[in-house]
Amino acid sequence: MAKRDYYDVLGVAKGASADDIKKAYRKMAIKYHPDKNQGDKEAEEKFKEAAEAYEVLSTPEKRQRYDQFGHAANASSANGGGYGGGGGMNMDDIFSQFGDIFGGGSPFEGFFGGGRQGGGGRRVARGSNLRIKVRLTLEEIANGAEKKIKVNKQIICKTCDGSGAKDKSSFQTCKTCGGSGAVRRVTNTILGQMQTTSTCPTCNGEGSTILSKCTVCHGDGVVRGEELITIQVPAGVSEGMQLSMSGKGNAAPRGGVPGDLIILIEEVPHETLKRDGNNVIYDLHVNFVDATLGTSVEVPTIDGKAKIKIDPGTQGGKILRLKGKGLPEVNSYHRGDQLVHINIWTPKALSREEREILEKLQGSPNFKPNPGKNEKSFFERMKEYFE
Ligand SMILES: [Zn+2]
Numbered sequence: 001m002a003k004r005d006y007y008d009v010l011g012v013a014k015g016a017s018a019d020d021i022k023k024a025y026r027k028m029a030i031k032y033h034p035d036k037n038q039g040d041k042e043a044e045e046k047f048k049e050a051a052e053a054y055e056v057l058s059t060p061e062k063r064q065r066y067d068q069f070g071h072a073a074n075a076s077s078a079n080g081g082g083y084g085g086g087g088g089m090n091m092d093d094i095f096s097q098f099g100d101i102f103g104g105g106s107p108f109e110g111f112f113g114g115g116r117q118g119g120g121g122r123r124v125a126r127g128s129n130l131r132i133k134v135r136l137t138l139e140e141i142a143n144g145a146e147k148k149i150k151v152n153k154q155i156i157c158k159t160c161d162g163s164g165a166k167d168k169s170s171f172q173t174c175k176t177c178g179g180s181g182a183v184r185r186v187t188n189t190i191l192g193q194m195q196t197t198s199t200c201p202t203c204n205g206e207g208s209t210i211l212s213k214c215t216v217c218h219g220d221g222v223v224r225g226e227e228l229i230t231i232q233v234p235a236g237v238s239e240g241m242q243l244s245m246s247g248k249g250n251a252a253p254r255g256g257v258p259g260d261l262i263i264l265i266e267e268v269p270h271e272t273l274k275r276d277g278n279n280v281i282y283d284l285h286v287n288f289v290d291a292t293l294g295t296s297v298e299v300p301t302i303d304g305k306a307k308i309k310i311d312p313g314t315q316g317g318k319i320l321r322l323k324g325k326g327l328p329e330v331n332s333y334h335r336g337d338q339l340v341h342i343n344i345w346t347p348k349a350l351s352r353e354e355r356e357i358l359e360k361l362q363g364s365p366n367f368k369p370n371p372g373k374n375e376k377s378f379f380e381r382m383k384e385y386f387e
């Protein structure tokens with residue numbers, strides 16, 4: 001594959017200033033960064049291509065040579081490790097440029113979480129994510145809930161305020177890297193001087209060393225502790241759903257970025273109501289006399305009791321729908337329904353009197369089952385139920 005023009009790759013003009021080239025590359029690097037485009041081969045190629053272009057155009061000698069000879073300048077540098085060769089730059093080379101391009105404390109570090117191995121510049125440690133379970137009743141799910149939970153986790157050491165040092169004076173700027181967290185190595189190549197940046201081995205990229213460590217956390221800046229965390233659970237969540245609270249996970253050593261708190265939702269089964277998506281199902285048992293004569297009964301709902309009417313001649317298997325008495329959808333105003341499933345209850349034990357009354361009715365023409373056209377079949381009811 002023929003190499004694209006380096007100026008085209010970065011989208012800058014031939015005479016672009018060093019600053020413009022840097023800006024253009026920064027944009028590309030963010031756009032095609034592998035952390036943002038996981039598994040995207042095309043993005044990775046673009047990312048490498050941009051890095052290679054920047055490597056050349058940001059070094060005056062190389063840029064001059066490139067302007068003069070174009071990609072042909074590569075031919076003489078096959079072993080030189082300059083800016084070409086078959087494979088282009090490897091990922092570690094690319095990330096080692098970032099110390100120069102993005103500097104410390106740039107939004108870039110926050111964006112990607114920092115702490116990439118082998119990168120130059122100040123390393124930002126990241127606390128690990130923490131997972132907890134939260135059990136919710138159906139009522140809590142319906143209305144949303146505020147849960148205060150004591151979480152056992154890594155918290156910032158109060159004694160040293162997370163610095164890991166005994167006091168301010170025990171902090172010393174790293175002598176190896178002068179506080180930048182990165183060390184540069186200059187090597188002479190056929191194309192001139194090549195500069196590589198890597199993490200400072202003395203301070204491990206932190207930019208400073210601790211002469212005497214905090215006696216409580218032993219220099220970590222974090223200790224095991226408890227934090228009371230208030231979790232706002234939105235209405236309508238369901239079993240297995242995960243919520244995430246950014247920065248509420250484990251604290252990071254020495255002033256790094258804390259991890260996230262991942263909250264796994266669990267449902268406490270309700271005594272009488274059953275959840276089906278956003279609908280709530282209730283099994284109502286009505287004795288055959290009430291079903292025949294009609295009555296009104298109270299049924300439980302998420303919002304308390306509701307009175308419903310049983311029409312005379314109600315058949316078993318009928319489903320009554322209480323509109324809007326179900327569960328809300330997350331981030332929506334729509335609410336499901338409560339479905340009351342009517343079962344006809346047949347008495348199992350009878351007194352002598354009851355038996356005599358019923359025996360008189362047995363065989364009466366009105367008691368002979370005669371499902372007419374208006375009676376819904378089991379199949380029709382199920383269809384209605386799932387609509
Ligand atoms: Zn401490």
Ligand SMILES: [Zn+2]
Pocket residue numbers: 174175176177178179180181182200201202203204205206207208
């Ligand atoms: Zn250092």
